[in-house]
Amino acid sequence: MSQFAVPFPELNRENDSAFFGKADEWIRHLFPTSINVPWQWQHFLTSQNFAQVAAFALGSVTESPSLTYTITPLDTLTEGVNLPATTIVAGLRQATGGEILDLAAIGMVCNGFSLRFQRGPGLQNTQITSDWLGCGKFTNNSGIDIPALADEVRLGSGAATTLVINGVDYLANARFVDGEFQYSNNISPDSGFFLGSGQQNNYDIRGRMRMGRRTMSLIWTVELESDSAELAALIAGTGGATTIKIDAGGGHSAQLFMPSCQHKTLSMVDADGYVAARVETDILGDDSMGPLVITAVTDQTGICQ
Secondary structure, three states, X not given: OOOOOOOOOEXXXXXXXXXXXXXXXXXXXXXEEEEEEEEEEEEEOEHHHHHHHHHHHHEEEEEOOOOEEEEEEOOHHHHOOEXXXXXXXXXXXXXXXXXXXXXXXXXXEEEEEEEEEEOOXXXXXXXXXXXXXXXXXXXXXXXXXXXXXXXXXEOXXXXXXXXXXXXXXXXXXXOEEEEXXXXXOOOOHHHHOOOOOOEEOOXXXXXXXXXXXOXXXXXXXXXXXXXXXXXXXXXXXXXEEEEEEEEOOXXXXXXXXXXXXXXXXXXXXXXXXXXXXXXXXXXXXXXXXXXXXXXXXXXXXXXXX
């Protein structure tokens, strides 16, 4: 990962400072209340982290023998509202004489993620950031062996093979500047605490990790030309499909397919001296395919199983 971030439990306590009957305002007691485990994972885009994040964020996963994952949002009518959970191990000098940390955060779910695509060289031109939330349960001195580091395959912007937004091919016209796709499960953190939700070390923990009202957005920038179709499509309410695919070859790719989209807003901006449009595109539900189908091809098996 490209930033230092450890999934470490936050132990929440409340004190009796404002209680009546103590004669003064000074704290006499601290009361354990709850445990929270937030974690943000930020990294440049690879086939491996894309498959993992998309699978846990959307929740409905089909794996083929060719290590192709077809991932869609959970159907709440048939698959429920609880998100798939996993255990994330944090280790610093694990299982050595100088061990600093060996902690397993149990019951971690992906609350959402963002994919950013931008021009320019370097690892930063494709980035994936995911936000995770734990039920609060953890094991210190986990004893879980962290596997050896695997070689990840970067999915850089130069490997994009398809960039069609609302029916317009932006690879062919070479006018795309940058874009960001966001997906959120909008978990209500407090709703996981209820009668019988559980405790650890006298702290309440969450007994369910339910999604809220899920949202998606696509915000992007494109250089304007005299025949640019974005404003006309916005005014006319023209809809179309959107496909974004990056393919590094050798069985490593990431694809977002949104079968029905319409532009919501458009504003004029400057992009390094060129006149550009900043467009926000709404992603609509499709009766047969849903709002989003993600296809991830990588070399790891058993993701989200």
